[in-house]
Amino acid sequence: MLKPIFTFLAASLLLVGTASAETVKLALIDPLTGPMAAAGQPAFEHLKYEAKRINANGGLNGQDLEIVGLDNKVNPQESLVQLQKAIDDGIRYVTQGNGSSVASALISAIEKHNQRNPGDEVLYLNYAAVDPAFTNERCSYWHFRFDANADMKMNALTNYIANNKDIKKVYLINQDYSFGQAVSKAAREMLKEKRPDIEIVGNDFHPLAKVKDFTPYVSKIQSSGADAVITGNWGQDITLLVKAAAEFGLEAPFYTYYGASSGVVTQLGDKGVDRIYQINEYYGEFEDPEMAKRQTELYEQAEWDFYYLRLSTMLDMLKKATDKAESTDPVDVAKVMEGMTLETTTGEVVMRAEDHQVQLPMFISVMKDNMKYGAEGTDYNFKKVARIDREDVSLPTTCRMRRPK
Amino acid sequence: MLEIVIFSTLNGILYGLLLFMLSSGLTLIFSMMGVLNFAHASFYMLGAYFAYTMGMEVGFWPALLLAPILVGGLGAMVEKFGLRRVHENGHVAELLFTFGLAYVIDELVQLIWGTVAVAYREPDYMREPLFTLFGTDYSIFRGVVILIAVFMFIALWFLLKKTRVGMMIRAALTHGNMVGHLGHNVPRLFMGVFGFGCALAGLAGVIGGPLLATEPGMAVTLGPIVFVVVVVGGMGSLIGAFYASLLIGLIQTFFVAIDASIADILNAFGMNVDPYGEVTGITLASLAPMTPFILLVLILIFRPRGLMGELEP
Numbered sequence: 001m002l003k004p005i006f007t008f009l010a011a012s013l014l015l016v017g018t019a020s021a022e023t024v025k026l027a028l029i030d031p032l033t034g035p036m037a038a039a040g041q042p043a044f045e046h047l048k049y050e051a052k053r054i055n056a057n058g059g060l061n062g063q064d065l066e067i068v069g070l071d072n073k074v075n076p077q078e079s080l081v082q083l084q085k086a087i088d089d090g091i092r093y094v095t096q097g098n099g100s101s102v103a104s105a106l107i108s109a110i111e112k113h114n115q116r117n118p119g120d121e122v123l124y125l126n127y128a129a130v131d132p133a134f135t136n137e138r139c140s141y142w143h144f145r146f147d148a149n150a151d152m153k154m155n156a157l158t159n160y161i162a163n164n165k166d167i168k169k170v171y172l173i174n175q176d177y178s179f180g181q182a183v184s185k186a187a188r189e190m191l192k193e194k195r196p197d198i199e200i201v202g203n204d205f206h207p208l209a210k211v212k213d214f215t216p217y218v219s220k221i222q223s224s225g226a227d228a229v230i231t232g233n234w235g236q237d238i239t240l241l242v243k244a245a246a247e248f249g250l251e252a253p254f255y256t257y258y259g260a261s262s263g264v265v266t267q268l269g270d271k272g273v274d275r276i277y278q279i280n281e282y283y284g285e286f287e288d289p290e291m292a293k294r295q296t297e298l299y300e301q302a303e304w305d306f307y308y309l310r311l312s313t314m315l316d317m318l319k320k321a322t323d324k325a326e327s328t329d330p331v332d333v334a335k336v337m338e339g340m341t342l343e344t345t346t347g348e349v350v351m352r353a354e355d356h357q358v359q360l361p362m363f364i365s366v367m368k369d370n371m372k373y374g375a376e377g378t379d380y381n382f383k384k385v386a387r388i389d390r391e392d393v394s395l396p397t398t399c400r401m402r403r404p405k
Numbered sequence: 406m407l408e409i410v411i412f413s414t415l416n417g418i419l420y421g422l423l424l425f426m427l428s429s430g431l432t433l434i435f436s437m438m439g440v441l442n443f444a445h446a447s448f449y450m451l452g453a454y455f456a457y458t459m460g461m462e463v464g465f466w467p468a469l470l471l472a473p474i475l476v477g478g479l480g481a482m483v484e485k486f487g488l489r490r491v492h493e494n495g496h497v498a499e500l501l502f503t504f505g506l507a508y509v510i511d512e513l514v515q516l517i518w519g520t521v522a523v524a525y526r527e528p529d530y531m532r533e534p535l536f537t538l539f540g541t542d543y544s545i546f547r548g549v550v551i552l553i554a555v556f557m558f559i560a561l562w563f564l565l566k567k568t569r570v571g572m573m574i575r576a577a578l579t580h581g582n583m584v585g586h587l588g589h590n591v592p593r594l595f596m597g598v599f600g601f602g603c604a605l606a607g608l609a610g611v612i613g614g615p616l617l618a619t620e621p622g623m624a625v626t627l628g629p630i631v632f633v634v635v636v637v638g639g640m641g642s643l644i645g646a647f648y649a650s651l652l653i654g655l656i657q658t659f660f661v662a663i664d665a666s667i668a669d670i671l672n673a674f675g676m677n678v679d680p681y682g683e684v685t686g687i688t689l690a691s692l693a694p695m696t697p698f699i700l701l702v703l704i705l706i707f708r709p710r711g712l713m714g715e716l717e718p
Binding site for chain 1: 540544617618657658
């Protein structure tokens, strides 16, 4: 009597099992609400958009990719809760980018988890947490970084600044945590080496995502007589900083890591033109028709600009790795991802096996008016001013990778 | 140096006045009804969002007037249909009610306007410099904000001290029952005060939105500081709130402007400490966001009734 019911139940369980085995889930643990949501939301939409493209091209080794968004409010504790939630849901791929404080907690937690749960390993794809430590003294086999780290970016940026003889006084303003400290340290060391005549006229740290009114900092920059400002600020900290600077008529250009973050263009308008520089793996011209198509489509679908080329690179590399390994198991994927190369619109990128730090060409761009593809529905976007080749961005690593047997 | 002092003073006063706009409503509601309105900063946020949405239709100036009225109306409704019923169950229930209300408003704002900041800006002509000093521009908008805040302070003072309604409110502060026995409609007065207080918060939002940022986190970030203002100024004291707002605004901006660490200051007093130590190396600038709360703790220890408060809290 009960037997048919049991077989039905068993069959339906089996069905559920196969259904979930057909999709590979990638959890995005990032701020999706709160003051830093402007940094997490676009990444979420990018990933969902790119996942559609990956799935249309055969998915990951034949399986569909699904993006799961988990809100961490840039809080390390909250992130660990979300990581546990992801693991409990059987998710084996995690990505995160906003906040090296979060990345640090995730790396430790994933190391521990993978050590204790062989056969259930989790892979961490880092798309924007750029504290250099993660691919140096704290490198982990389970962590792959798809963004140039803070030192590499500063290396590229200072190479550019070194050639600009007009810059004599530089002001540094950064967020007060590991990443901001790393930016400031790299700037001081590299400028000293490349342009000993440049004077650092200020080195400020402000709390992460807490400052609403940057005007006191701007007055300080103004009175220091700086010719240029270098900042690693991101999220609302960059938007509000450059907004305050524009409002007070600060003439010094800003050399930023994330000057093209969402909101900046809208807030600044013509006051940002020729004043906001950015070092990034891409810029806002979209000469490649394929990239132009992605920009147009993404903006139409989600009202976000195509800003994260590295997210496309990350998913393309994940696809290449799963296809090559003929498996979606993180252990197999990690093995083939080491040393993998990928042809992108800006040139070849390499996932260096030594430290799992991507090696890629970088670009310095500046905000301009009347661009073909404007950001945030305006006519402003970032125009390329310099390309720094992969070899010139690259830096040696101190990583001594411990690989599982 | 002089330019830093001048601009820090201007910025500090501006920030202080914004805080005062917010806290004046809160302190009014508290002194009158004994309700610590946790949702006060949420009304501030609503003011910014309403003005943003209306501004796109009717322009900045009409929105400056309409948004606070709308927020005030909403506040009055909350008092009439929510708070008044909860009131019978005592202060704890009221506190919990406003606490819950803050969450509800936060979530609603995220549902309606999204989780990221909206592009609420002052009109372009107000972004032009009012004056330029030492190469630094001071925008017309900032001047307008100071003007509005000062005007609001004067109007509020006039309303409370010189009009009949103000007299009733002041009487109801201390002798609520007596005012009721004299035939005045005290519940309606309460509703009015609550709505008016919310409208003031809404006005602060209309101005604070373009000045800072209009995003769903704006209530949470400013909320605690507003409570600090009310406690430091003295519970229920409008003048106290005014002084406390300016004090906090100025302290916060000057802490950022001063380029010194704890060690620098201690060493200047003849103590010999390590200028790069874990604690002594902390700069005053990085302490700036903490200053309101340090002030709060000090006030509670040394002068629990606040700067101008009459009653012990």
